[in-house]
Amino acid sequence: MTSTPTPGPAPGPDQAVSERLLPERRQINWLRWATVTIIVVSVVLPGVSLLLRSFAFRWHYPDVVPGEWGLDAWTYTIDDTSRVFESLGNSLRIALLTTTLALLVGMPAARALGQHQFRGKRIVEWILMMPIIVPALVAAMGIHIVFIRLGLTATVLGVSLVHLIPATPYFVLVMSSVFANYSPALEETARTLGANKIRVFRYVTLPAISSGLLVACLFTFLISWSQYVTTVLIGSGILITLPMVLFPFLGQGNAAVAASITLIFVAPAVMVLILTSRSLGRGSTVMGGFGKV
Amino acid sequence: MTLERRQTPLRERLKIPLMLTPAMAVILLLFLGGLVAGLMQSLGYFPAAGLTEFTFRHYVDAVTDRNFLVSLWTTFRIAFSVTLLSTVFAVGAALVLRQRFPGSRLATFLFQIPLPVPHLVAASAVILLFAQSGLLSRIGAALGLINAPGDFPAILYDNASIGVMLSFMWKEIPFVGLVVLAILQSVGPQYEELAQTLGATKRQRLVHVLLPLIMPGVVSTWIIVFAFTFANFEIPLLLGQSFPTTLPVQAFREFQRPELTSRPKGMAIAIVLAVITVLLLIAYRRLARYSRST
Amino acid sequence: MTDVSLVHLGRAFGNKWAVRDLNLEIASGEMVALLGPSGCGKTTTLRMITGLARPTTGDVLFNGSSVVDVATERREAVLIFQQHLLFPTMTVAQNVGFGLKMAGMGKGEINRRVEEMLERVELSGFGTRKAHQLSGGQQQRVALARGLVTHPKVLLLDEPLANLDANLRITMRHLIRSIQRDLGITAIFVTHDQEEAVMLADRIALMFDGTLQQVGRPDEFYRHPRTAGIASFFRSQNFLPGTRHGDVVSTGAGDLAVGHNVAATGDGPVVVTARPETLELSNRPGGENNLPATVTSAIYMGTHTQVFVQLADTTWTVHAPPSVTLNTGDQVFVELPKEHIWILEDDSAAQDGR
Numbered sequence: 001m002t003s004t005p006t007p008g009p010a011p012g013p014d015q016a017v018s019e020r021l022l023p024e025r026r027q028i029n030w031l032r033w034a035t036v037t038i039i040v041v042s043v044v045l046p047g048v049s050l051l052l053r054s055f056a057f058r059w060h061y062p063d064v065v066p067g068e069w070g071l072d073a074w075t076y077t078i079d080d081t082s083r084v085f086e087s088l089g090n091s092l093r094i095a096l097l098t099t100t101l102a103l104l105v106g107m108p109a110a111r112a113l114g115q116h117q118f119r120g121k122r123i124v125e126w127i128l129m130m131p132i133i134v135p136a137l138v139a140a141m142g143i144h145i146v147f148i149r150l151g152l153t154a155t156v157l158g159v160s161l162v163h164l165i166p167a168t169p170y171f172v173l174v175m176s177s178v179f180a181n182y183s184p185a186l187e188e189t190a191r192t193l194g195a196n197k198i199r200v201f202r203y204v205t206l207p208a209i210s211s212g213l214l215v216a217c218l219f220t221f222l223i224s225w226s227q228y229v230t231t232v233l234i235g236s237g238i239l240i241t242l243p244m245v246l247f248p249f250l251g252q253g254n255a256a257v258a259a260s261i262t263l264i265f266v267a268p269a270v271m272v273l274i275l276t277s278r279s280l281g282r283g284s285t286v287m288g289g290f291g292k293v
Numbered sequence: 294m295t296l297e298r299r300q301t302p303l304r305e306r307l308k309i310p311l312m313l314t315p316a317m318a319v320i321l322l323l324f325l326g327g328l329v330a331g332l333m334q335s336l337g338y339f340p341a342a343g344l345t346e347f348t349f350r351h352y353v354d355a356v357t358d359r360n361f362l363v364s365l366w367t368t369f370r371i372a373f374s375v376t377l378l379s380t381v382f383a384v385g386a387a388l389v390l391r392q393r394f395p396g397s398r399l400a401t402f403l404f405q406i407p408l409p410v411p412h413l414v415a416a417s418a419v420i421l422l423f424a425q426s427g428l429l430s431r432i433g434a435a436l437g438l439i440n441a442p443g444d445f446p447a448i449l450y451d452n453a454s455i456g457v458m459l460s461f462m463w464k465e466i467p468f469v470g471l472v473v474l475a476i477l478q479s480v481g482p483q484y485e486e487l488a489q490t491l492g493a494t495k496r497q498r499l500v501h502v503l504l505p506l507i508m509p510g511v512v513s514t515w516i517i518v519f520a521f522t523f524a525n526f527e528i529p530l531l532l533g534q535s536f537p538t539t540l541p542v543q544a545f546r547e548f549q550r551p552e553l554t555s556r557p558k559g560m561a562i563a564i565v566l567a568v569i570t571v572l573l574l575i576a577y578r579r580l581a582r583y584s585r586s587t
Numbered sequence: 588m589t590d591v592s593l594v595h596l597g598r599a600f601g602n603k604w605a606v607r608d609l610n611l612e613i614a615s616g617e618m619v620a621l622l623g624p625s626g627c628g629k630t631t632t633l634r635m636i637t638g639l640a641r642p643t644t645g646d647v648l649f650n651g652s653s654v655v656d657v658a659t660e661r662r663e664a665v666l667i668f669q670q671h672l673l674f675p676t677m678t679v680a681q682n683v684g685f686g687l688k689m690a691g692m693g694k695g696e697i698n699r700r701v702e703e704m705l706e707r708v709e710l711s712g713f714g715t716r717k718a719h720q721l722s723g724g725q726q727q728r729v730a731l732a733r734g735l736v737t738h739p740k741v742l743l744l745d746e747p748l749a750n751l752d753a754n755l756r757i758t759m760r761h762l763i764r765s766i767q768r769d770l771g772i773t774a775i776f777v778t779h780d781q782e783e784a785v786m787l788a789d790r791i792a793l794m795f796d797g798t799l800q801q802v803g804r805p806d807e808f809y810r811h812p813r814t815a816g817i818a819s820f821f822r823s824q825n826f827l828p829g830t831r832h833g834d835v836v837s838t839g840a841g842d843l844a845v846g847h848n849v850a851a852t853g854d855g856p857v858v859v860t861a862r863p864e865t866l867e868l869s870n871r872p873g874g875e876n877n878l879p880a881t882v883t884s885a886i887y888m889g890t891h892t893q894v895f896v897q898l899a900d901t902t903w904t905v906h907a908p909p910s911v912t913l914n915t916g917d918q919v920f921v922e923l924p925k926e927h928i929w930i931l932e933d934d935s936a937a938q939d940g941r
Binding site: 029031032035036039040042043044045046049050052053061062063064101104105106108109111112116118124127128130131132133134135136137138139140141142143145146148161162164165168169172218219222225226228229233243246247250251255258259262265266269270272273 | 309311312313314315316317318319320321323324325326327328329330331332333334339341385386389390392394396400403404405406407408409410411412413414416417418419420421422426427428430431432434435442463516517520523524526527531541544545548559560563564566567570571573574
């Protein structure tokens with residue numbers, strides 16, 4: 001027998017319904033609360049304390065907020081004697097050159113690893129990924145004497161070449177997972193439709209990989225930007241980068257100056273984060289790549 | 294009749310090798326070349342300092358130095374603690390952050406912040422917060438918990454290297470956490486829902502379903518974090534005590550002495566450092582293969 | 588033995604109802620198909636039965652007692668997903684034994700039951716393999732074994748056959764049906780494929796847009812659909828609108844005498860439908876319910892000729908004998924036998940809504 005249900009007037013959720021409305025289970029999730037609190041505190045507190053410190057003129061213990069404010073630290077920081085501007089320029093030049101070189105050498109390899117199967121692939125992956133595990137410092141120490149002989153020490157090129165050691169593996173790692181998620185069938189379709197190789201790259205490949213490429217480049221930039229000991233070594237103490245100016249202030253120097261230089265030093269990282277937060281966030285292939293090293 | 298096979302053009306056959314050449318050249322020349330050059334120096338072949346005789350003397354020197362074992366232990370202890378604690382906190386954070394709740398997107402964004410931030414910045418922040426006259430000490434004083442800076446626990450330049458570990462963990466927890474988060478999101482909630490209908494309680498789902506699923510990724514990041522912490526130079530130099538220090542600091546100090554003849558010893562320490570990480574890598578590969586085959 | 592009752596069951600997301608006031612009784616040992624197009628709320632209904640989704644209104648009863656406050660893991664309602672979802676880190680045997688292990692059963696007993704169950708799904712000897720070493724069909728059988736080994740009260744299947752190819756689907760269908768009957772488990776499965784529902788289910792519950800449309804034996808959906816929307820979901824193509832006055836329906840092609848096959852209540856706008864194989868073509872007028880029509884095309888199908896005719900301003904399909912040859916534009920008469928036509932409520936307004 002056909003039973004014919006009679007739904008009657010459909011109750012909207014905002015209306016009162018005659019049937020029992022079940023309350024949603026609500027319980028305070030302590031683990032969630034604790035986690036979120038720790039995250040917020042551990043990010044906000046350092047930022048706030050750096051800002052306070054850099055604008056503090058007098059900050060006696062135990063005041064939580066500076067007693068007197070001032071721009072002295074910033075005035076010193078932007079003055080030529082601090083060498084902040086000089087080192088900032090060097091840091092930028094080195095990081096940009098490193099990124100460019102990593103892009104040039106890394107793209108073809110990333111594509112080969114991401115899209116092709118070939119004999120010896122595992123060995124190639126092994127070799128290319130080794131600097132992620134084996135410290136670049138050791139290689140830099142070994143190669144130092146060679147760089148002296150080649151006149152590469154204390155040059156932007158020399159320092160960039162050493163920064164390439166940790167930068168290349170990360171670039172290849174990120175880009176090969178980008179290429180692995182991108183189907184070459186799109187390119188083949190474009191070829192059959194009469195596009196030449198350059199046009200295929202320009203109109204098909206590049207748009208598909210551009211966001212991954214941006215992430216890879218920005219992170220390569222930051223790897224170089226953050227390098228300290230390898231720069232000290234190959235820069236011979238003559239080519240000064242920003243972390244090298246910052247370092248002595250962190251030891252026993254003026255804490256306010258240390259805070260203001262730190263803020264300049266962290267600026268590119270914050271900008272990168274804002275640019276890439278979408279691609280790093282939920283369901284990211286970029287971070288997932290590290291899980292497969 | 295035999296069919297004549299068409300030859301694959303040379304360009305086709307060389308395509309993959311050519312694509313790999315630039316990156317391989319960088320790694321082989323700069324990285325492996327550097328390691329080999331370093332190995333030669335550590336073995337006593339260092340013409341620039343007038344040394345041309347191969348010898349294990351520098352290794353013996355380095356290893357028998359009474360600082361060596363203490364430094365090795367310190368380095369290992371820091372790296373191991375940081376890796377273990379970071380993994381535990383990161384997995385916990387990832388399990389919370391994958392849920393949707395009001396503010397979850399913002400919390401995830403904040404969680405990512407330390408990832409691109411240089412380690413020196415982390416050190417700088419730790420100094421400002423945890424020094425005995427730092428912000429936390431001041432907050433403690435304002436709350437009446439302590440009276441003087443000396444009452445605040447000394448965790449910078451300390452025996453236990455707590456300041457060093459805090460700086461590392463500030464950076465590494467988000468790194469491991471985001472990798473785990475990415476894995477959890479690609480897995481989705483379905484395995485857990487399935488296990489739940491099969492009678493698995495919350496704890497059983499965590500132990501029998503989630504942890505096995507994220508384990509391979511966690512072990513990968515575990516290796517990266519350990520190796521990184523093991524070889525880092527600036528954080529222990531800045532926040533650790535001057536003795537005993539860590540192996541990278543010790544190696545670099547020897548290496549940077551004005552007299553070139555002490556370089557081989559520094560190099561020997563550095564090579565030991567590299568060998569330990571290589572052994573670690575091989576052990577991991579074995580482990581990964583073993584866990585795949587069973 | 589468990590019977591399941593869904594009482595005024597509903598789930599809202601914000602202001603939108605995914606499932607609305609659903610009432611359904613499922614007898615112990617019965618197999619019911621929840622059928623409907625994607626997004627109609629059938630999966631949500633299944634999730635509410637398992638406890639993975641919490642109902643906004645109403646209740647789920649197992650053997651007459653409410654289970655909405657029973658946690659999923661204690662409900663003994665097993666859900667089998669469309670993607671087999673075998674735990675990738677476990678062997679086949681570990682997968683099948685998962686539920687028993689969670690219940691704290693001893694190793695020996697687990698092994699015995701797992702082996703028994705693997706035999707039942709024709710996978711003896713596969714216990715030590717890993718999921719990725721199995722074919723799609725084998726994986727689905729493992730998923731089935733894993734779900735049934737704990738002897739759950741209710742078996743719920745979410746599009747269990749959707750990822751399998753046509754041949755595998757037939758064998759899996761038989762397997763699922765025979766195991767479910769042998770074990771006497773109450774089963775509810777979700778599908779969007781009306782053929783699958785017809786072949787597998789004792790009864791079908793059809794849902795559109797979060798609302799239950801019709802519940803009944805499979806054949807009733809073909810012979811006596813309640814609305815034109817339901818009929819067209821069951822691949823019916825012949826619909827002629829008209830107005831009913833007692834035993835007569837006036838349509839654009841002429842008046843039709845109506846028998847007892849009436850779903851619509853009272854006079855007013857209705858839709859007339861009939862299955863293509865019950866219709867007859869002739870080239871002369873006369874007789875009851877013989878309406879004039881124009882041939883638009885005729886396709887030879889081997890066992891019959893499928894003829895499309897224009898009837899008033901609607902297109903009807905008629906199955907004529909294979910020997911019939913007709914050309915586009917031929918004038919014919921379609922006989923709609925009184926006992927085979929079916930008068931539906933005009934639900935064109937409701938159809939627009941989905």
